[in-house]
Amino acid sequence: MQSILALLQFYNTYDHDDIYFSVAENFIYQFDQIGNMSLIEIAEKSHCSPSTITRFCRHLFYSSYPELRLELSRLRQHYVLNVLSTKHKVSTLENKMVGGKNIIARSIDSLLNQLESSQVDMFLQMLLSKTKIGFYGYSIPQSVWLLQIDLLMDGKKSTAFLDPRYQIEDIQSLDEDSFAIFFHYTNDEIFTLEQMMKEASQSGAKVALITNTSTLFSNLNVDFLFEFSYQSLALSFMIVNALITHMSIEYQQKNMNLTLEAIDLA
Incomplete structure (x- = not known):
């Protein structure tokens, strides 16, 4: 969940004129499609260069966009498994x-x-x-x-x-x-x-x-x-x-x- 919490932190706290706000916003609202989006595609959606996306990923402690994309694509399944385990707890x-x-x-x-x-x-x-x-x-x-x-x-x-x-x-x-x-x-x-x-x-x-x-x-x-x-x-x-x-x-x-x-x- 670290990746999505980090994205929410950028989205909720950054100045709306900051390019990283726009990038975080697009990562969040393209969440269901992000697993199939290339670096160029997400950069175009965010109105920035691919290198900006790469720098953004490194701010989140991911070495590259593909690494963050893989993490986000796995997140839904991890989330459901976590909810299933919570269901049986007090x-x-x-x-x-x-x-x-x-x-x-x-x-x-x-x-x-x-x-x-x-x-x-x-x-x-x-x-x-x-x-x-x-x-x-x-x-x-x-x-x-x-x-x-x-x-x-x-x-x-x-x-x-x-x-x-x-x-x-x-x-x-x-x-x-x-x-x-x-x-x-x-x-x-x-x-x-x-x-x-x-x-x-x-x-x-x-x-x-x-x-x-x-x-x-x-x-x-x-x-x-x-x-x-x-x-x-x-x-x-x-x-x-x-x-x-x-x-x-x-x-x-x-x-x-x-x-x-x-x-x-x-």
Whole structure:
């Protein structure tokens, strides 16, 4: 999974005027075809020279484009095998906590217990049914990148730009086939986030908010609200990461049959 995580890092964090952003974007969204694409073809798609592609691959610690291409072409099968092994493991997050972290385990368990199963199912259904998933807020939890792998394997486009400018721009690309997921667990940037949620809702997208401070919002334009009790910033960050990890595991299991069919293992 190292290769796809590295691509997502370039895609989510690099300046959009940087040529490596364009290269990473094309690697991600040509994912299903990359195994059959030559160096010249991927360079043309990325509007750069073959030597730029080679340098990009070396930035990811691959000696050449063919080496990275082989790794990416094998990734789907490795991913499915990993999901199959996960299916037989305990998926409750509390059991994964290290001893001595009981406060974290209790907080996560409390959050998951507050969520109605129907609410979680509807959230997962949005992930399954929409073709564009956008993640927005300050800051976006790291576990989102793992969920992005699940979405990519399912042929979906997702964005989780760290730069607020690109988040605001990305809102403009949402439509009725989109799902916008917002994160907020600090007391700042309320107005900006409210405006972004309003625009996302007006675009026809479904909107979810994961927060510990919903009372600070004057107008919630959301379809799904996941709220947990206020904690310190560090603990809140861990809780949100755990929640997204939980959703990722649930998504994998719900999507298992489709994934197996896609690689003819059913």
